[in-house]
Amino acid sequence: MSTETKKYELGMHPAMPPPANSVGPVRWMRDNLFSSVSNTFLTLLGLYLVYMILPPFIEWAFIDSVVFGAESRKECLAIMGEDRGACWSFVYRRWGQFVYGFYPMEERWRVNVAFILTAITVAVVLIERLRANKNILIGAVMLPVACYFLIVGGSFGLVDVPTNKMGGILLTLIVGLTGIFVSLPISIMLALSRISKLPIFSIIATIFIEFIRGVPLITLLFIASTLLSYFLPPGSNFDLLLRVLIMVTIFSAAYIAEVIRGGLAAIPTGQYEAADALGLSYWQSMRLIILPQALKISIPGIVGSFIGLFKDTTLVVIIGLLDPLGIGMAAISTTAWAGLSTELYVFIGLFFFIFCFSMSRYSMHLEKKLHTGHNN
Amino acid sequence: MKKLLPIAVSLAALTAMNVSASTLEDVQARGVLKCGVSTGLAGFAAPNDSGQWEGLDVDLCRAVAAAVLGDSEKVEYVPLTSKVRFEVLKSGEIDVLSRVTTWTFTRDASLGLNFAGVNYYDGQGFMVPAALGVTSAKGLDGASICIQTGTTTELNAAEYFKLNGMTYEPVPVETSAEGRQNYIAGRCDVYTTDASALAAQRSVFEDPTAHIVLPEIISKEPLGPVVRHGDDQWLDIVKWSHNAMLNAEELNINSKNLDERAANAKDPAAQGLLGSNEAKLGAMLGLDKQWAYNIIKQVGNYSESFERNVGKSTALKLERGLNALWTNGGIQYAPPLK
Numbered sequence: 001m002s003t004e005t006k007k008y009e010l011g012m013h014p015a016m017p018p019p020a021n022s023v024g025p026v027r028w029m030r031d032n033l034f035s036s037v038s039n040t041f042l043t044l045l046g047l048y049l050v051y052m053i054l055p056p057f058i059e060w061a062f063i064d065s066v067v068f069g070a071e072s073r074k075e076c077l078a079i080m081g082e083d084r085g086a087c088w089s090f091v092y093r094r095w096g097q098f099v100y101g102f103y104p105m106e107e108r109w110r111v112n113v114a115f116i117l118t119a120i121t122v123a124v125v126l127i128e129r130l131r132a133n134k135n136i137l138i139g140a141v142m143l144p145v146a147c148y149f150l151i152v153g154g155s156f157g158l159v160d161v162p163t164n165k166m167g168g169i170l171l172t173l174i175v176g177l178t179g180i181f182v183s184l185p186i187s188i189m190l191a192l193s194r195i196s197k198l199p200i201f202s203i204i205a206t207i208f209i210e211f212i213r214g215v216p217l218i219t220l221l222f223i224a225s226t227l228l229s230y231f232l233p234p235g236s237n238f239d240l241l242l243r244v245l246i247m248v249t250i251f252s253a254a255y256i257a258e259v260i261r262g263g264l265a266a267i268p269t270g271q272y273e274a275a276d277a278l279g280l281s282y283w284q285s286m287r288l289i290i291l292p293q294a295l296k297i298s299i300p301g302i303v304g305s306f307i308g309l310f311k312d313t314t315l316v317v318i319i320g321l322l323d324p325l326g327i328g329m330a331a332i333s334t335t336a337w338a339g340l341s342t343e344l345y346v347f348i349g350l351f352f353f354i355f356c357f358s359m360s361r362y363s364m365h366l367e368k369k370l371h372t373g374h375n376n
Numbered sequence: 377m378k379k380l381l382p383i384a385v386s387l388a389a390l391t392a393m394n395v396s397a398s399t400l401e402d403v404q405a406r407g408v409l410k411c412g413v414s415t416g417l418a419g420f421a422a423p424n425d426s427g428q429w430e431g432l433d434v435d436l437c438r439a440v441a442a443a444v445l446g447d448s449e450k451v452e453y454v455p456l457t458s459k460v461r462f463e464v465l466k467s468g469e470i471d472v473l474s475r476v477t478t479w480t481f482t483r484d485a486s487l488g489l490n491f492a493g494v495n496y497y498d499g500q501g502f503m504v505p506a507a508l509g510v511t512s513a514k515g516l517d518g519a520s521i522c523i524q525t526g527t528t529t530e531l532n533a534a535e536y537f538k539l540n541g542m543t544y545e546p547v548p549v550e551t552s553a554e555g556r557q558n559y560i561a562g563r564c565d566v567y568t569t570d571a572s573a574l575a576a577q578r579s580v581f582e583d584p585t586a587h588i589v590l591p592e593i594i595s596k597e598p599l600g601p602v603v604r605h606g607d608d609q610w611l612d613i614v615k616w617s618h619n620a621m622l623n624a625e626e627l628n629i630n631s632k633n634l635d636e637r638a639a640n641a642k643d644p645a646a647q648g649l650l651g652s653n654e655a656k657l658g659a660m661l662g663l664d665k666q667w668a669y670n671i672i673k674q675v676g677n678y679s680e681s682f683e684r685n686v687g688k689s690t691a692l693k694l695e696r697g698l699n700a701l702w703t704n705g706g707i708q709y710a711p712p713l714k
Contacts, residue, residue: 225464226467
């Protein structure tokens with residue numbers, strides 16, 4: 001490297017790179033982690049906590065753990081010896097139950113097909129570039145129908161599988177996704193009815209919303225599982241899962257209706273008046289002017305309700321439907337696996353975290369994308 | 377809601393009677409028996425790794441299915457928590473409840489239900505960490521106790537402590553797994569439930585010797601299957617499905633030797649039970665004559681079921697104790713099949 005320095009005209013020197021401590025990770029750390037004495041202290045404390053928790057957890061969950069080769073907790077312990085790690089074997093051995101519940105082994109491919117179709121459809125609906133294609137959207141609308149025939153069967157040469165065989169992740173997805181997608185249109189209708197100027201609509205919607213919101217979900221599920229069959233004619237067979245789906249849907253619809261009503265209330269009156277002034281009918285003004293804005297504001301609240309609903313699906317275990325948590329609880333109460341509990345809760349926690357975190361990220365993405373640069 | 381409830385209850389009482397005129401016909405028409413079981417209790421009812429339900433209570437369901445439908449596999453298991461079990465049975469969602477349910481006066485007399493026998497005689501005990509230094513339940517004054525809600529154990533504990541002038545702090549739990557976790561985590565000093573369940577819980581602890589089951593058994597817990605009021609034929613079927621297993625054990629008939637015994641004309645008792653002579657016992661229950669044969673062939677006698685699910689070869693290692701036949705010093709006594 002030459003030590004010779006070039007001569008520049010006054011003011012013509014090209015910009016020098018900034019000093020090393022004011023760019024890149026160092027700058028970021030200075031600004032965010034060590035900007036003051038108290039922040040430095042908190043950073044160090046945080047690092048210490050991570051150091052205390054993370055290595056033992058990794059050791060427990062990955063290094064010392066046993067996944068294959070053990071058929072009971074005893075064998076797990078025997079393989080591990082002195083180093084006590086997680087015994088994931090029960091998840092491995094009962095993976096089928098965790099995913100499908102008691103769905104017949106030879107029919108499980110149908111559920112897999114339904115899972116794949118759902119995954120493709122969700123991806124298509126969520127990715128804007130593909131959504132533009134009308135054919136694809138029609139396919140997406142057909143999805144629930146296809147899934148119904150695949151999973152329940154009874155036609156097209158598929159064996160009928162009773163709903164009580166469904167459990168685990170399959171059950172959570174059925175209850176969660178049905179609740180989410182069916183409750184949204186219902187809740188929009190409820191919210192519009194509630195603010196409607198026609199008293200009959202607003203009174204009915206208000207009573208419905210307030211009644212459902214005033215009752216815990218678990219009570220509705222109890223009604224679905226026990227009380228409802230008293231009112232039905234003897235011998236009538238009203239599927240338990242269907243009853244649960246209806247209850248979960250109306251519960252979720254009542255909550256989301258209030259979120260959307262909040263969104264509607266936030267739209268300035270000028271928008272309604274402008275829509276009227278343009279000569280738009282009620283439905284046109286709702287569809288073209290009001291709802292797009294109201295729903296946009298309501299996104300965080302709606303997704304929050306969806307996440308809550310998805311997690312509430314674990315309540316079905318109280319009325320005897322075995323969701324992943326119920327399957328796991330049954331697993332750890334057999335003689336082979338009794339004594340494992342941390343593993344179960346970590347596993348179930350991870351499952352719900354993946355789904356709920358994805359929903360939350362997508363909601364943030366939507367908010368960003370729909371942000372018009374001004375708040376109304 | 378408050379006004380709705382009495383209406384709902386009276387409606388329930390009205391309809392409960394005509395939920396089904398004949399459970400037997402319903403089950404046969406449906407082709408499957410709906411049986412309420414635990415959501416998971418080692419040795420009594422829990423699904424195994426391949427999703428098959430197993431246990432002493434499950435065997436009772438299988439026995440009834442074998443008697444009624446000729447196939448012990450034709451059972452739909454409905455997992456129930458202790459809270460909803462009676463409601464679900466009364467509403468007609470299930471045909472029989474076989475879920476470690478204690479037979480008590482109140483339940484029998486006021487719930488509109490009938491107990492069809494006792495498939496396990498249990499009693500409530502206490503488990504404490506050995507380090508606590510307690511050797512008798514009388515020394516538990518002021519202890520915090522993990523108790524499953526909605527069960528008879530709750531009432532027994534309250535009564536026992538009141539009787540002995542002691543106080544305790546209940547820590548309510550929903551399931552036995554939750555109870556065990558709370559107990560291990562030290563959220564309660566004492567774990568109380570039926571002695572069989574305590575043995576099951578203790579067997580899976582890291583160090584079973586660090587926990588002791590106190591000698592006091594504070595209650596009678598006859599556990600048995602339950603059916604709805606108003607269908608005596610169905611009550612008889614469930615009752616005698618259980619009794620057939622007991623009688624088979626008493627006659628030394630098991631799933632291995634039954635064909636041989638059924639063919640032996642010098643063995644009228646066995647032939648009567650297995651339906652291979654002129655006595656038409658099955659028809660009196662509305663079943664075919666092979667009813668008991670199917671039970672023993674597919675499920676086994678009581679001893680086989682006991683040893684397979686909770687006996688010495690299992691992790692629970694329960695002794696027959698009270699559940700031995702009356703001829704062996706126990707109190708399992710079935711009326712004669714005559």
